[in-house]
Amino acid sequence: MSFTTNIKSIDSFPSISSLHTQTNKKSKFHKIIQFFLSFNIDQKEADENPHQHAKLVLRAFFIYMIFVSNIFIVAILSQSQHYFLITNTFEYHLINAQFSVKSTWLERDLRSNPYKNARNKYRKAFEINFHQIATFEDIWQFMNETIGNVFYRSHIWKSNPSVTSQRSIRWILDHFLMIGVIRMRQVRVKAEKCNIPKSYSDEITDCYPSYSSEKKDTDPFGPITLSDSTNINLKQAWRYMTLDETQMDSYTGQYGKYDGSGYVADLAQYDRTNKHFTNDLSELEKFHWLDKATRALFIDIIIYNPSVNLFSYIKLVFExxxxxxxxxxxxxxxxxxxxxxxxxxxxxxxxxVIIVTFTIIFLIMEIVKIIQLKLKIFLNFWNWIDLILLIISILLIIVNIKRLFIINSTLNGQMSIYISTFDTLTIKLLRLQRIFDTLSVLLTSISIIRILKYCDFSVTLIRIKATIQRCFGDLIGFLVMFVAIMIAYAQFGNLTLGQQAPAFSTIGKAFVALFRTVLGDFDYEDISNASPYIGPLFFFLYIFSMIFMLFNMVLAIIVDSYEELGNEHRDIINEMLIDVTPFIKHSIQIFFERLRIWKKVKVIIQFIIRADDLSNTRTVRDLLQELKYSATSSSSIYEELRRTFAHDMTKLISKSDFDTFLKYAHNDKDRQRHTLQSLFLGNKLFINFNEEQEWNEHARHFCTIQQWAQLRYRIARLEELFDLIEGKIDYVIQISDNLLRTKIISRERLETNENV
Incomplete structure (x- = not known):
């Protein structure tokens, strides 16, 4: 009965197997945590083995380089060498293309001129390009001639004769396809009362302010408010559309920031022909769709090149x-x-996929580091870099996944070269791709900077890092002073040159222009023409100030910090330095020893080194042969060298060490010959010679040759000091004697005078 009771009492406690299971789970979790912490090389324990730490640094470095190489591959494959060529093509056909100015008096003069050559020359004198557009009539003429010629007077090719004209493919410049239609969008402002003198108020009633979200116009305008609106085809162009309806991006221009809403006119909608395109433009121009309430006009065009699989988004802006x-x-x-x-x-x-895997691993590592270090994680510069890198990687993955969902779920069914409306889905995809490319560039740049974290095995890089760390505070102070001086010069340039020089029209532009001047990018003629007297004086004064500050103060700060670090703070370099050379050599040796070919590999390496530079290397065997057949060599040195390297006669010796050793052997032979000659010629007794040799043998155990040379130098300096003191004592005694003699003579003269 008691036995069964004991069994029941034992069963009431947790089982031993469950305890083992919990212990194994904890141990596995602990091992996982330790595995991720093993990649943290920010802190080096005091009792850590340098060999183990070098192994840790190299392992983390090579694993991180795998991550960086994959980022590079993704970034390179996401770009194309055809970007510049496509941009250059449309700049040539749209931006730089000339078109004639529309003017009634110009047409009248051309018709009245009887000479054909004179008329052609006269017409070319009034041709402008995109950058020279100055009036609303120029905009309509640019739309009709330049854009119409490029996009609507191109070659039409039918892939199948049975399809209708609406299903035909319109090739643009022989290699491009237009996706959707061309969209014109304008933003307008409401008229308000003018703040002018009363004498003008009767004549001028309305004024139009600058564009802002509070003052933008959202009311319908134009012919849709009239009774004869039945003949108007573009009713949409006269009604305000919100950002959700247009699905367009905001734009920051030179004179304001504009949101994606506004009044939209999709040209040649549902009938992508040249006739419909010109009719829509004529209707908009006839009823003054652009007027003085317009603050910005946007023309959006989407094009696809199937030969290089690239989409092009052309955005023309008129502010x-x-x-x-x-x-x-x-x-x-x-x-x-x-x-x-x-x-x-x-x-x-x-x-x-590799980048996603690494990002998950880095995320776990950062979580473990945050749990371990808590708020101390923000005290290290490299921890900030790791956090930024991790955030950008996560955002990049999210954007790519969202882009893939849009392509697979939406665009595969709705994206078509035959679409007869403006393609807002491609705009959304372009927006995501723009974000993806930007994040990819940031990730690539920061990942390259992070490589410096693992470069503590180079003394040069350590010195540079320590120098920047040492002078960082001084550089921040200089930056504050530099920005203050730049703002002062920008204010001065804006007040004196802002009315004439475009680069100094605002304080912000003046600041950018001055910063570019430091880099050598400036237009001196523009500054000189703006103010013939103040402009050159301002320019040369600014250049002199920048040269003094940048090339004197900044270089002085960095050079002084570098020299102080080299002379006084060598312990910092020794603390940061990680010697990986022994670990690499040891790892290579172990690898080949396991294959049992280390001795052969060693001989091959030495043979390759010797064959690579035979003129600068020798072996111990060569040195022994040189000593053996040399009449000026010492036999004792030869025997000692032969016994020492009896097992390794193929050891390599550099040419400089080879020559130095021969010179030493030659000098040793001369010293022995000189000693023997002095002994047998009677200049030195044999007993004294033995005592001298014995004394030299004992002296070698007390100090080295360098210590002996230093001691002799100090004794010579001490003798010079004694001579100096002796000279000063003699000088003082001589002066004292002269003073005493002078005093005695003066006293004798005084006594003589008294006696007289």
Missing amino acids: MPLTGGIFPSYKIENRQLLRYVSSMKYILITCE
């Missing part, structure tokens, strides 16, 4: 500030949206 004038600008983006269709797709997918 119209409240001060008047039209200021055109443009942006051409080339993106590779369909990335997994080329022959390199498997390599790209493999590299992206």
Whole structure:
């Protein structure tokens, strides 16, 4: 009964197997944590083995280089060498193309001129390009002639004769396809009461402010408010559309920031023909779709090149500030949206999977480091770099996954070269691809910087890192002073040159122009023409100040810190230095020893080194032969050398060491010959000779040759000091004697005078 009771009491406690299971789980979890912590090389324990730490650094370095190499491959495969060529093509056909100015008096003069050559010359004198557009009439003429010629008067090719004209493919410049239609979008402002003198208020009633979200116009305008709106085809162009309806990006221009909303006109919608395109433009121009309430006009075009699998997004912008004038600008983006269709797709997918795997591992490592270090993690510079790198990697993965979902779920069914409306889905995909490319560039740049974290096995890099760390505070102080001086010069340049020089029109532009001047990018003629007297004086004064600050103060700060580090803080370098050479040699030796070919590999390496530079290397056997047949060599040195290297006669010796050793043997032979000659000629007794040899033998155990030379130098200095003191004592005695003699003579003269 008691036995069964004991069994029941034992069963009431946790079983031994469950305890073992919990212990194994804890041990496995502990091993996992220790494994991830083993890649942390930020802290070096005091009792850690240098050999083990070198092994840790090299392992982390090679693993990280695998991550960096995959990032490079993804970044390179995401770019294309055709970007510049496509941009250059559209700059030539759209931006730099000339078109004639539309003017009634110009046409009248051309018709009245009877000479054909004179008319052609007269017409060319009034041709402008995109950058020279200055009026609304120029914009409409640019749309009709330049854009119409490029996109709507191109070759039409039917892939199948049975399809209708709407299903035909329109080739642009023989190699491009237009996706969707061309979109024109403008942003407008509401009219407000003018703040002008009362004498003008009767004549001027309305003014139009600069663009802002509070003052933008959202009311319908134009012919849709009239009774005869039945003949208007573009009713959408006269109504305001929100950002959700347009699905366009905001744009920051030279004279303002504009959101994606506005009044949208999709040209040649549902009928992509030249006739429909010109009719839509004529209707917009006829009813003054652009007027003085317009603050910016955007023209968006999407193009695809199937030969290189690249999408091009052309954005033409015309800004119209409240001060008047039209200021055109443009942006051409080339993106590779369909990335997994080329022959390199498997390599790209493999590299992206490796990056995801490494990102997960780095995330676990950072979580473990945060748990271990807590807030101390933010005190280290490299921890900040690791966190930024991890955040960018996670964002890159999220953007890529979202882009893949859009391609697979939406664009595969709706993306078509026959689409007859503006393609907003491709705009969304271009936006994601732009973010992906930006994050890829940032990730590549920061990952390269992070390589310096593992370069503590180079003394040069350690000195550079320690120098920057030492002078970082001084450089921050100099940066504050430099920015303050730059702001002062920018303010001065804006006030004196801002009305004439475009680079100094605002304080921000003046600051950028001055910073570019430091790099050598400046337009002296523009500054001189803005103010013939103040401009050159301002320019040369600024250049002199920058040269003094940058090339004197900054270099002085860095050079002084570098010299102080080299002379006074060698312990910092020794503390940071990681010697990986012994570990590498030991690892190579162990590897070949396990294969049982180490001795053969060693002989081969020595043979390769000797064969690589026979003129600068010798062996111990060569040295022994030289000593054996040399009449000026010492036999004792030869025997000692032969006994020492009897087992390794193939050991390599550099040419400089070879010559130095022969010189030493020659000098030793001369010394012995000189001693023997002095002994047998009677200049030195044999007993004294033995005592001298014995004394020299004992003296070698007390100090080295360097210590003996240092002692002799100190004794010579001490003798010079004694001579100096003796001279000073003699000088003092001589002066004292002269003073005493003078005093005695003066006293005798005084007594003589008294007696007289």
